[in-house]
Amino acid sequence: MRYFCKLLSCIMLCAVSVSAQSLIVRDAATGDTHLTATIGDTVAIEISAQLGALPASGLAVYLSVPAQGLSWIPGDDHPFETGELFAGGIEFANEVLPADETWGLGDGAALLKFVVVMGPGTPADRARSGTGVVAILRAICTAPIQAGQIAIFNNAIHQTRVVLADGLTELGTAAPNVLHLSAAADAPVAARNAHSSWGQFKLLSRLD
Secondary structure, three states: OHHHHHHHHHHHHHHHHHHHOEEEEEEOOOOOOEEEEEOOOEEEEEEEEEOOOOOEEEEEEEEEEEOOOEEEEOOOOOOEEEOOOOOOOEEEEEEEOOHHHOOOOOOOEEEEEEEEEOOOOOHHHHOEOOEEEEEEEEEEEOOOEEEEEEEEOOOOOOOOEEEEOOOOOEEOOOOOOEEEEEEEOOOOHHHHHHOOHHHHHHHHHHHO
16 A cells, blocks of 8 residues: 555656646747737747756757748758757757658648757756746748747657656656747838838928
């Protein structure tokens, strides 16, 4: 009976650990999950981790993004910038995956992969916990985007996982949120002037 109670406690603790950690995708400038831009704008998107007391040494992230309308900075071969939570870690992957490797992804989407793990050391040295930015993406909006979605992606092949400080244990993350992105063509000059103080002044001058 005592063994059963200990086993049940371990199972409950594991369940809490699995559901506790989460990744949030949001506008790096505002923290919002809705981002509206204009073609030519540079947008910054961050992935923030909420680990609680979980001792993590790294993670593997798959991110679903619109396939068209975004040009990553500095390029498709290195779209992510490591955030402060795993600063100094070793990047094992940082890329836009080829279309023939995006099994299970919906139409009109592309898949980005980012893997970072802290280097050699004791579990205590490698452990990271709490809340912090995992990675940042910067992109130029190059075409209109309507109802675009950016979200953590998970399936049987592409698994977003948190690596614990022992370097062996991997855990999933809680249900992800979605960053809603839209990009529109630049407003006509006349429309921009009409909404500016100088444009309003000229309009009032004409009326006089």
